[in-house]
Structures are given as C-alpha cells and as structure tokens.
Amino acid sequence: MGLLPRSQGHSGGPGVASAGGGRLLAGEVVSVALVTGGGGGIGRATAVALARDGADVAIADLDSSLGEETARLVEAAGRRALFLRTDVADGAQVAACVDRVERQLGPITAFVNNAGIEGVVAPIHLYPDDVFDRLLQVNTKGVFLGLKHVLARMIPRGAGAVVNTASTSSIRGRAGLAGYVATKHAVLGLTRVAALDVAGTAIRVNAVLPGPVETRMIESLDEQARRSGGIRRAGAAGYGKPEDIADVIAFLLSDKAKHVNGAAWTVDSGTTIA
Numbered sequence: 001m002g003l004l005p006r007s008q009g010h011s012g013g014p015g016v017a018s019a020g021g022g023r024l025l026a027g028e029v030v031s032v033a034l035v036t037g038g039g040g041g042i043g044r045a046t047a048v049a050l051a052r053d054g055a056d057v058a059i060a061d062l063d064s065s066l067g068e069e070t071a072r073l074v075e076a077a078g079r080r081a082l083f084l085r086t087d088v089a090d091g092a093q094v095a096a097c098v099d100r101v102e103r104q105l106g107p108i109t110a111f112v113n114n115a116g117i118e119g120v121v122a123p124i125h126l127y128p129d130d131v132f133d134r135l136l137q138v139n140t141k142g143v144f145l146g147l148k149h150v151l152a153r154m155i156p157r158g159a160g161a162v163v164n165t166a167s168t169s170s171i172r173g174r175a176g177l178a179g180y181v182a183t184k185h186a187v188l189g190l191t192r193v194a195a196l197d198v199a200g201t202a203i204r205v206n207a208v209l210p211g212p213v214e215t216r217m218i219e220s221l222d223e224q225a226r227r228s229g230g231i232r233r234a235g236a237a238g239y240g241k242p243e244d245i246a247d248v249i250a251f252l253l254s255d256k257a258k259h260v261n262g263a264a265w266t267v268d269s270g271t272t273i274a
Contacts, residue, residue, distance in 0.1 A: 031055040032105045033253070034098070036088050036146055037115030039066030042165060042213065042249075044073070045242035046112050049250050051077035055110060058101040060086040080105060088115045088142030091149075098149045108153060110253045113146040114165040119179040132179040139183035140190075147194050151203070159202040161253045164191045165245075166207040168268050188264055195262030204261040206252045211268025212239045240269060 033050045037043040038059035044066075047057045051074040059074070059081065061067035067083040074081035082104055086097045101108055116139045119131050143164055154160035169181045170188040191207040198205060248267050251257055266272055 031109045032058070032101065032107060033110040033112065034058045034060065034101050034108050034150065035112040035114055036060045036086070036142070037165075038070050038112075039063045040070075042210065042242045042245045043112070043114045044070045045246035046114065046249050048073050048077060049243070049246040050110065050112075050253070051079040051081070053250055053254075054079070056080040056082075056105045058082040058084060058097075058105055058108075060084050060088065060097050060115070062087055088146060089137040091145050094142075094145040095149050098153060102153060107157060108150055109160055111146065111150045111154075111160065111162045112165070112249060112253075113143050113150075113162060115142055115146075116165060116183075119177070121176040122178075123176055124178045127178045132182075135179035135183045139180070140186040143187050143190055147190060147205070151194065151198065151205075154203050155198065155201065161203070161257075162194070162205040163249045163252045164188075164205070164207045165249075166191065166209045166264065168209050168211045168266060168272050170207070170209055170264070171266075172272060191264070192262050199261070202258075204252075204257070206257070206260055206263045206265065208245060208248055208252065209264055209266045209268065210240065210245045211266070211271040213245060214239050214241055240267065 031054060033047070033055040035043050035047045035050070035057060038047045039061035043059070043061070047059055047070050051057050056079045057074045059067050059070045061070075061083070062085065064083070064085050067085065071081035071083040082101060084097045084100060086093050088094060098108065117135060119135045120128065122128070147162065147164075150160075150162065164187050166187040167180075167184040169177065170184040174181050188207055191205055194205040245267055248265055252260060252265065
C-alpha cells in the first residue's frame with residue numbers, strides 16, 4: 001500500500017494531546033512515527049493510538065494484508081499512513097524502509113521497534129538450532145538494525161524518541177523459552193546501550209516490558225505450553241490488551257516522558273513480583 005491521503009479536519013499542529021497526557025511534538029512539524037511489526041497486536045494498537053494522538057504513521061511488517069489493514073485504521077483516524085513490507089532482519093530492507101518513510105512522510109520523530117516472533121516451547125537440550133537462529137535474527141538483530149538506521153537519522157537532528165518492545169522475559173527466566181528469553185534479554189541490553197549512545201542529546205530510548213497480553217503470539221505460546229505441560233500465568237488483573245501497552249508506549253514517546261531515558265517500563269499487572 002502506498003501513501004494514504006490525509007483526512008480533512010486534522011491540522012497536526014503543535015501540542016497534540018497524547019494518550020499519556022503529553023504531546024507527541026513541540027513545534028510546527030507533524031510528528032511522524034514508524035512502527036515495526038505494526039500488522040497486529042501491540043504494533044497495530046500503537047499505530048492507531050499514535051494516529052489518534054496526531055502522528056502520521058508508517059507501518060512496517062512482513063504480512064502485507066495485516067499491515068495494509070493497520071494503515072487503513074490509521075487513515076480512518078485522520079492521519080497519513082504508509083505501509084512498507086519489511087523484513088526487519090534484513091539491513092538493506094530496514095535502511096530502505098527508513099529512507100522511504102522520511103521521503104514520503106517526513107523526518108521520523110517517534111520510532112516503535114516492535115517486530116518480534118515467539119519461537120517454540122522446548123527444553124534447552126531439545127531446542128531447535130534453526131528456531132534459535134531465527135529468533136536471534138528477528139528479535140535481536142532486527143531491533144539492532146532498527147536502532148542503527150533510525151538513530152542515524154535522528155542524531156543529526158538532535159531529537160526523537162524510541163521505544164523498543166521487550167518483555168517481562170527480558171528480566172526473568174521462563175522454562176522452555178530459551179530463544180525468546182535470550183533475545184528479549186538482548187533487547188533490554190540494546191536499549192540501555194542506545195540510551196547511553198544518545199546521552200546529551202534530546203533523543204530518548206526506552207523499553208516497554210509487556211507481561212501476558214491478548215495477542216496471536218501469546219495464544220501460540222500458551223497453546224505450546226499447554227501441550228508441553230506448561231502453566232499459564234497472568235497477573236492479578238488477568239491478561240492485558242494491546243491497547244494497555246500502546247498507552248504506555250504513547251506516554252514514553254510524548255514530552256511528558258522527556259526526562260525518561262534508558263528505562264525499562266514493566267506493564268504486566270504484577271506478574272514479575274508475584
């Protein structure tokens with residue numbers, strides 16, 4: 001899908017209120033957000049939330065059908081949308097994606113580094129090598145490449161905000177999830193390194209750590225865990241919704257979080273303290 005036209009009645013002026021109570025921008029330029037893995041779940045909810053907050057949104061995903069559907073939802077919220085089929089594990093594709101977003105929508109001011117896959121549930125001595133390798137490519141290298149190419153654009157401008165989607169598995173172990181846990185630990189490490197690399201600028205890099213959320217990924221892991229004898233576990237409020245995570249991401253991208261850098265925001269209804 002190409003660029004969708006801006007709907008009437010949305011000026012995109014300064015000070016657009018965000019879901020977190022802040023503003024996505026402070027100036028005369030419309031905020032431009034790039035969301036990877038935007039075809040569904042947390043990515044889609046975030047793309048729509050940012051559009052409602054006044055941002056034009058680019059969606060990167062491998063699934064064209066789902067990505068284009070998200071783009072239509074962004075446009076329905078009154079903003080411009082651009083879907084780009086992108087393999088986040090391919091550096092050339094990521095570079096081309098970032099370049100096209102900036103040429104067609106404008107400078108990226110908000111980046112949601114969200115694409116990820118779950119792998120399989122298996123004890124470490126039986127964990128398939130090829131699955132582990134693919135998780136490293138998507139969940140770790142994909143986040144690295146996103147940071148590399150987006151920050152290369154933000155740093156000369158001296159401004160921008162990034163949120164990496166990590167997981168509560170970034171700070172704890174989970175039996176049977178060697179690939180997922182290892183790669184999500186890496187996402188948190190990359191977040192902290194990037195935050196230090198941009199220290200002294202107006203750029204911020206943070207991570208959100210969702211607990212169990214009602215998405216296709218969690219459904220897949222739950223089914224695998226059920227078959228392997230694993231136990232489902234959710235916090236006091238049960239499984240969250242993608243919109244719960246999107247609201248926190250919107251806050252971290254807003255100027256209400258202008259003093260937040262290198263942080264790991266857990267959104268899990270208390271699962272990590274249970």
